[in-house]
Amino acid sequence: MKGAGMNRIDQRFNTLKDQRRTALIPYITAGDPSPEYTVGFMHALVEAGADVVELGMPFSDPMADGPVIQKACERALKHDVRLTHILAMVKEFRQQDNETPVVLMGYLNPMERMGLQAFAEQAAASGVDGVLVVDMPPEEADEIAPLFKEHHLHSIFLVAPTTSKERAAIICAHGEGYLYYVSLKGVTGAANLDVASIERQLDSLRQLTSIPLCVGFGIRDGATAAAVGQVANGVIVGSALVSRIADNCEHPEQAREGLKALMSEMRHGLDAPDAE
Amino acid sequence: MSKFSDLTRLPDARGHFGPYGGRFVSETLSFALEDLEKTYMSLRNDPDFQAEFDRDLAHYVGRPSPLYHAERWSRQLGGAQIWLKREDLNHTGAHKVNNTIGQALLAKRSGKPRVIAETGAGQHGVATATVAARLGLKCEVYMGAEDIKRQKLNVYRMRLLGANVISVESGTRTLKDAMNEALRDWVTNVDDTFYIIGTVAGPHPYPLLVRDFNAVVGREAREQSLKQIGRLPDTLIACVGGGSNALGLFYPFVEDEDVHMIGVEAGGDGIETGRHAAPLSANAPQGVLHGNRTYLMSDEGGQVSSTHSISAGLDYPGVGPEHALWKDVGRVEYVAANDKEVLEAFRELTHVEGIMPALEPAHALAHAKVLAPTMRPDQHIIVNLSGRGDKDILTVAKIDGMDF
Numbered sequence: 001m002k003g004a005g006m007n008r009i010d011q012r013f014n015t016l017k018d019q020r021r022t023a024l025i026p027y028i029t030a031g032d033p034s035p036e037y038t039v040g041f042m043h044a045l046v047e048a049g050a051d052v053v054e055l056g057m058p059f060s061d062p063m064a065d066g067p068v069i070q071k072a073c074e075r076a077l078k079h080d081v082r083l084t085h086i087l088a089m090v091k092e093f094r095q096q097d098n099e100t101p102v103v104l105m106g107y108l109n110p111m112e113r114m115g116l117q118a119f120a121e122q123a124a125a126s127g128v129d130g131v132l133v134v135d136m137p138p139e140e141a142d143e144i145a146p147l148f149k150e151h152h153l154h155s156i157f158l159v160a161p162t163t164s165k166e167r168a169a170i171i172c173a174h175g176e177g178y179l180y181y182v183s184l185k186g187v188t189g190a191a192n193l194d195v196a197s198i199e200r201q202l203d204s205l206r207q208l209t210s211i212p213l214c215v216g217f218g219i220r221d222g223a224t225a226a227a228v229g230q231v232a233n234g235v236i237v238g239s240a241l242v243s244r245i246a247d248n249c250e251h252p253e254q255a256r257e258g259l260k261a262l263m264s265e266m267r268h269g270l271d272a273p274d275a276e
Numbered sequence: 277m278s279k280f281s282d283l284t285r286l287p288d289a290r291g292h293f294g295p296y297g298g299r300f301v302s303e304t305l306s307f308a309l310e311d312l313e314k315t316y317m318s319l320r321n322d323p324d325f326q327a328e329f330d331r332d333l334a335h336y337v338g339r340p341s342p343l344y345h346a347e348r349w350s351r352q353l354g355g356a357q358i359w360l361k362r363e364d365l366n367h368t369g370a371h372k373v374n375n376t377i378g379q380a381l382l383a384k385r386s387g388k389p390r391v392i393a394e395t396g397a398g399q400h401g402v403a404t405a406t407v408a409a410r411l412g413l414k415c416e417v418y419m420g421a422e423d424i425k426r427q428k429l430n431v432y433r434m435r436l437l438g439a440n441v442i443s444v445e446s447g448t449r450t451l452k453d454a455m456n457e458a459l460r461d462w463v464t465n466v467d468d469t470f471y472i473i474g475t476v477a478g479p480h481p482y483p484l485l486v487r488d489f490n491a492v493v494g495r496e497a498r499e500q501s502l503k504q505i506g507r508l509p510d511t512l513i514a515c516v517g518g519g520s521n522a523l524g525l526f527y528p529f530v531e532d533e534d535v536h537m538i539g540v541e542a543g544g545d546g547i548e549t550g551r552h553a554a555p556l557s558a559n560a561p562q563g564v565l566h567g568n569r570t571y572l573m574s575d576e577g578g579q580v581s582s583t584h585s586i587s588a589g590l591d592y593p594g595v596g597p598e599h600a601l602w603k604d605v606g607r608v609e610y611v612a613a614n615d616k617e618v619l620e621a622f623r624e625l626t627h628v629e630g631i632m633p634a635l636e637p638a639h640a641l642a643h644a645k646v647l648a649p650t651m652r653p654d655q656h657i658i659v660n661l662s663g664r665g666d667k668d669i670l671t672v673a674k675i676d677g678m679d680f
Contacts, residue, residue, distance in 0.1 A: 060447060060579040061565060063459050064302035070446055082577040108300060108564045110578030135300045135564065139290060162307035162466065171303070182304055 008101040008129045009154055009177040012051055013212045013233065022270045023178075023234030024049055024225070025214060026241050026263060027105065029056035029069060030086040031076030033249040039092045041245075041256060046100050048260040049267030052178075054132070054236065057086055057106030064134050068239040071246060083114050087126040094127035103130040103156060103177070111144075120147040130154035130177045138174040145174065158182055161201060172209035178234060179205065183217045193218045199231040221262070222269030229270040237266060278531040280607055286598065291480020291568075294604065296597035299479040301567045305459070308466045313481040315382055320488065325381065332377045333492060336410070337367045339374075341493075343500035343658070349628045356651035358644055359509065360631070360661040361497050361525060370634065370663030371493060371521045372403040376472055378489030380407035383470035390414040390469045394458040396423055396451035396517070397589030397636065398430025399663055400474030405439035415439040418458045420450040423588045430667050448582040451517075451592045455566050475518025476596030479567025483596055490524025497658055498528050505656050511536045511647070514660035515639040516610065517553065517590030519599045521662035526608065536609070538647070539599060540639045542585035543612030553583035553591050556603050556610035565593070570600045586615040586671070587635035589663075613642035621645055622665065622672065634663035635671065 016023055026045045030038050042053050058073035058081055065073070090102050104123065111119045111133070123131065131153055136144065138157060148155050154177030159168060161184065172179070183198050202213050215228045216236030225235050244258035286293045299309060319325040333339040341362045350358045363371040376393075383391050391413050395401030401417040408415035417434055421443045424431050434441050447453035455478075462471040473482045476490075501509050512529060514522035516539040529535045541554035552558065555571040563572030565580055573581040573593040585591040602608040613621075621641035626632045633641060640659050648657060665672075673680065 061452065061456050063456050063566070064304060064463070066460070067446075074446075077579060080577065109572070109574060109580070112563060113561065113574060113576065113578030134302050135567070137299065137301065137303055137306055140298050140300055158303035160304045160307065163303060164307065164310070167303075167306060167310075 005152070007152060007154055007177065008099065009052060009103070012101050013178065016051060022229040022232065023051040023212070023214060024263070024267055024270055025052045025054055025234050025236040026050050027054040027056060027236060027238035028241055028245065029058055029072035029076055030089055031058060031079055031081030032072040032242070032245055033075045033252065033255070035079050035081055035085060035089070037252045038089045041259060042093050043096065044256045044260050045263055046097060048263030050100065050263065051234070052101045052103060054103045054105050054238070055086065055090065057083060057104055057110060059107040059110060062107065066239060068242050068246065072242045075249065083110055083119060084122070087122050087128070090128055091126040101129040102127065103132060104128055105132040105134065107135050108133050116144055116147055120151045120153060124151035124153055128153060130156045132156040132158070132180060134158070138170050141174065156180055159205065161197070168205060169208055172205065175209065175211060178212040178214045179209065180236060181205070181213055181215045181232070183215050183228070193224055193228065195227045195231060198228065202231055222265040225266035226269035235266070235270065278533050280530050280533060283530050283602070283605070283607060286601070287480060287484055291484065293597045293601040295562070296569050296600040297480060297483055298569055299567060300564045300569065301479045302463070304463045305479070308462065309479055309481070312382070315386060316481055316485050319382070319385070329378055329381060332381070333374065337373050337377060338365065339492065340496045340500070341365050343497060343504055345504070346629050349625065350648065352628060353645060353648040355648040355653065356510065356655040356657045357653065358648055359505070359656060359658045361493060361658055363493060363521065363660060363662045364631070364633065364664035368399070368403045368406050369666065370399040370403065371490060371524060371660070372400045372474060372663070373406065374492055374524065375474065375486050375489040375520060376400070376403040376407045378485065379470070379472040380411055383413065383472070384411055386470055388468050388470045390416070390465070391472050392416050392418065392458050392461050392469055393472045393474060394418045394451065394454040395474060396420070396454070396591055397587065397634070398423070398427040398434065398667060399589060399634070401434050401439070401441070402430050402437070404472050404474070405434040405437035408439065409437045416461070417441050418444050418454040418461070420444045420448070420454050422449040423451065423454070426671055427588055427667060428670060450583070451588070452565070452580065459566070475520045476523050476598060477518045477566055477568055477570065477594055483568065483598055486520050487523045487527055487598065490520050491527045493521065493524035493660065494526060494528035497525060501658065508532055508535050509656040509658045510651070511538065511657045512660070513538045513540060513640045513644050513647070513657060515540050515590060515636050515662065516556070516595060516599060517542065517592050517636065519596035521660050523596060523598060525658070525660045530607065537607065538643060539608050539610045540643045541610060541612045542587060542590035542639060543614035544584040544586070546614050547612055551584040552612060553585045553593065554612040555593060555595050556599060557612040563594070568597045570594050570597045571603070586618060587639070589634070589636040590639065611643060613639045617642040619672070619675065626665070631661070632665035633661055634665045635668045637662045
């Protein structure tokens with residue numbers, strides 16, 4: 001159970017702020033390459049320096065994702081991974097780790113099919129701290145947002161480089177935990193970062209909200225993590241990690257080591273940016 | 277005023293048709309959709325824009341399309357009189373061009389040099405490639421690898437028109453996956469690219485504008501009906517995949533309570549087999565895909581189901597949100613025709629009237645074949661013959677054991 005009513009995400013960012021550290025937020029798809037490895041991978045990510053773990057809920061039609069995460073979804077869905085299985089994974093993770101925040105990220109349809117009320121209840125009971133529904137902008141969140149609130153789950157929203165000031169204000173008013181700033185146009189796993197423009201955008205978002213601003217899309221190694229870490233409260237890395245799993249599907253032990261190696265490199269980049 | 281007048285005022289400002297529709301997209305697409313909505317709303321009632329649209333429809337597409345009395349077939353069926361709205365006679369051979377002409381005008385005004393599209397049967401891809409050629413726009417069409425195989429002729433047509441056809445290998449390799457891929461392209465290239473969606477699904481404002489551009493079909497049919505039949509028809513029948521040709525025909529009749537409307541979905545091997553593409557008639561659960569809430573075929577885990585239909589153009593697990601609402605309020609009756617019935621109707625119309633329909637509207641014809649004999653000879657049915665069958669010759673030949 002959560003202590004003192006404060007969400008683990010908020011606790012974690014408070015601590016990081018005190019320590020003047022940047023959050024490292026890895027993403028992996030639940031059930032990739034096979035469900036029995038996910039919890040182990042989550043622990044490995046934490047050992048290698050994760051501050052928050054984002055766990056993807058695989059979907060048959062991941063419209064906002066590039067080929068790397070699409071394939072991860074396909075691998076997971078071959079095992080018919082369902083939301084109930086994913087919540088069980090989080091519950092199992094919590095048996096050893098009651099500190100690290102877990103955020104579920106995915107698309108609306110599987111949640112609706114399970115029933116939004118049931119999903120919110122069971123997610124909270126399993127130890128989930130926040131949910132990012134990729135295809136649900138705040139305008140469509142009338143039904144789901146109050147349910148999440150009732151169960152102390154943070155609603156995490158995306159902000160894009162193309163988001164207008166008016167929309168940014170709406171998103172900031174709804175966002176909890178942290179804002180996920182999409183650093184570039186395109187789908188997950190795309191290339192080319194422009195740190196100066198990210199900094200400008202984050203500065204204007206800071207006028208609108210005091211919640212942490214984390215940046216994802218395009219962060220793939222220690223150097224990019226370090227560069228973005230200079231201007232953001234956290235960096236989110238997905239496709240680069242998922243690629244490590246894809247490269248070692250037959251050898252999950254090696255995949256685990258690959259995840260740890262990349263995480264350590266990025267952790268180092270964030271904690272000692274000048275060394276990069 | 278009719279009890280269905282409220283339906284003419286939809287969608288609401290946020291693109292909702294009752295509980296359906298909306299804009300369920302990643303934030304990365306919100307800007308592009310807001311921009312498109314602004315552009316379209318400013319032009320929707322602009323007389324110059326409408327005049328340009330009407331001019332193109334008249335002189336480039338060849339509108340109005342005839343309303344043809346299929347006398348011989350009607351006599352043979354021995355019931356109601358069947359009239360065919362001849363969208364098959366449009367330039368490029370289907371209703372799809374009405375919408376691509378409209379969206380191409382929007383693309384032109386937006387100044388974007390590149391258009392993209394998704395396509396199932398290839399008719400929307402051909403219609404998009406056609407308008408792109410005419411306006412000198414770069415054109416890329418996403419098409420499922422499975423559909424590329426079964427619609428080879430249209431693939432080659434698109435290439436002749438200068439479009440690049442991109443084979444989509446992900447998921448079920450059909451229309452829904454082509455749409456995923458087109459959305460991914462758009463989100464990446466939004467600065468220079470206009471996405472021409474081919475059906476009344478997708479995020480707001482697409483269901484609205486695709487309906488508006490296709491409504492010319494129903495407006496003409498209404499006028500022609502008054503002139504040729506002397507009154508409104510008793511029944512309208514159209515096939516429904518995403519549902520653009522059906523909405524185009526139905527929408528201008530929505531307040532005419534006495535006009536019965538029937539949407540015919542792809543029954544595939546039969547609804548009871550589970551191998552179909554008929555979310556409305558099969559009472560699929562509500563769901564969210566491609567930016568809108570609608571009836572959506574998905575499994576218990578919420579993963580979108582694979583579908584089956586002899587016709588690539590109807591092989592889609594969802595349906596336009598306005599149809600979902602019209603089902604709920606009882607304005608339209610939705611039924612399904614299975615592959616076997618569709619093939620029979622395809623052959624029958626070809627033999628009896630010398631008109632070879634596409635396999636998509638052959639679904640509507642299959643239902644007309646069942647319905648007409650139950651009606652009186654002084655009653656009238658209009659069937660939307662939404663496209664011609666040339667593209668399906670190879671599919672039918674293969675069933676007949678011929679190989680070219």
